Amino acid sequence: MPKQYAMLGGEPVLRRTLRAFVEHPRIDRVTVVIHPDDRGLYENAAADFKILPPVSGGATRRVSVLNGLSALEDDPPGRVLIHDAARPLVSPDIILRSLDALDRCAGAVAAVPVHDTLKQSDEAGSIRRTVPRTGLWRAQTPQAFHYDEILKAHRATNDDTLTDDAAVAERAGLTVALVEGAEENLKVTTEQDLARAEMLLRTAPSGTIRIGSGYDVHRFSANGDHVTLCGIAIPHEKGLAGHSDADVGLHALVDALLGAIAAGDIGTHFPPSDQRWAGADSRIFVEHARDLVAEAGGMIENVDVTLICERPRVGPHRQAMCTMISELLAIPANRVSVKATTTEGLGFSGRREGIAAQAIASVRIPA
Numbered sequence: 001m002p003k004q005y006a007m008l009g010g011e012p013v014l015r016r017t018l019r020a021f022v023e024h025p026r027i028d029r030v031t032v033v034i035h036p037d038d039r040g041l042y043e044n045a046a047a048d049f050k051i052l053p054p055v056s057g058g059a060t061r062r063v064s065v066l067n068g069l070s071a072l073e074d075d076p077p078g079r080v081l082i083h084d085a086a087r088p089l090v091s092p093d094i095i096l097r098s099l100d101a102l103d104r105c106a107g108a109v110a111a112v113p114v115h116d117t118l119k120q121s122d123e124a125g126s127i128r129r130t131v132p133r134t135g136l137w138r139a140q141t142p143q144a145f146h147y148d149e150i151l152k153a154h155r156a157t158n159d160d161t162l163t164d165d166a167a168v169a170e171r172a173g174l175t176v177a178l179v180e181g182a183e184e185n186l187k188v189t190t191e192q193d194l195a196r197a198e199m200l201l202r203t204a205p206s207g208t209i210r211i212g213s214g215y216d217v218h219r220f221s222a223n224g225d226h227v228t229l230c231g232i233a234i235p236h237e238k239g240l241a242g243h244s245d246a247d248v249g250l251h252a253l254v255d256a257l258l259g260a261i262a263a264g265d266i267g268t269h270f271p272p273s274d275q276r277w278a279g280a281d282s283r284i285f286v287e288h289a290r291d292l293v294a295e296a297g298g299m300i301e302n303v304d305v306t307l308i309c310e311r312p313r314v315g316p317h318r319q320a321m322c323t324m325i326s327e328l329l330a331i332p333a334n335r336v337s338v339k340a341t342t343t344e345g346l347g348f349s350g351r352r353e354g355i356a357a358q359a360i361a362s363v364r365i366p367a
């Protein structure tokens with residue numbers, strides 16, 4: 001069985017690789033290049049991931065990558081990462097570094113410096129010479145490029161001795177930067193690699209979990225015909241008053257995310273005194289908080305929002321709210337919870353003067 005479908009820590013190698021990208025806040029779309037014979041293995045490994053349909057590979061690695069790139073041509077991305085399916089332990093920060101390097105370079109390759117002394121052998125297996133290792137690196141993936149440039153570079157060559165996409169880019173005259181990879185980002189090609197990856201998984205410190213909480217209230221306004229809760233517009237006899245769209249659910253969520261990384265509160269980042277945020281769609285606040293979590297090296301584990309009101313009824317909209325938040329945060333829907341409660345007619349929410357919301361977010365900071 002191809003190694004990308006071998007089981008690692010209870011699931012296929014490819015599934016772990018996919019998760020690293022699908023769950024990364026800076027990744028919009030993922031497609032996998034597969035051998036048509038492996039369709040069943042692929043379906044199993046990619047089950048439930050929201051990704052593009054797989055693309056059939058070619059006779060060589062180069063052709064397979066070209067097929068994958070070409071499949072994106074109708075709706076071309078600005079940047080693309082090309083990654084070995086058999087490198088399941090790629091970390092979020094390597095993905096981030098590779099993407100960020102494209103701000104200053106045409107391409108970027110994760111790599112680790114060579115520490116061993118290198119020998120070149122003769123036919124008899126004796127040392128012919130010692131190769132200076134200064135400035136030598138082992139190239140890994142992801143390899144990151146501006147989409148249109150790497151597609152053009154691939155189409156300009158049919159040289160199958162080019163063993164990675166950086167070599168294709170170099171051939172096209174593009175400058176490719178090296179960014180810090182990791183020894184853990186190994187390529188699983190042999191049984192020993194699989195055993196080593198398994199060992200790394202079992203012994204890797206899982207990092208620390210940070211928790212943040214958020215709370216927000218908005219009063220009903222005198223008029224209006226809907227309220228916006230967790231990004232969903234719900235018809236109602238009154239609107240909510242506020243500087244932005246008054247989405248209490250998302251405001252509490254933003255504060256929870258910011259709280260988890262100790263990055264202030266929503267007012268710090270989006271002051272009500274700033275006219276830019278008048279009537280703003282609160283989803284942009286959530287996206288900003290999500291990006292701050294990623295910049296802090298964090299991965300959002302789960303979020304839980306509770307809406308507190310007598311009316312409108314939240315139940316019929318819960319699923320849409322969960323889907324909205326899951327898409328905003330780029331995390332699977334089963335890590336998003338939206339709940340609702342009343343206060344049995346007590347207090348301001350009971351008197352239907354306004355809506356309150358509270359939220360909790362947990363963020364994993366990898367070791």
Ligand code: MG
Pocket residue numbers: 216217218242246247248251
């Ligand atoms: Mg608010």
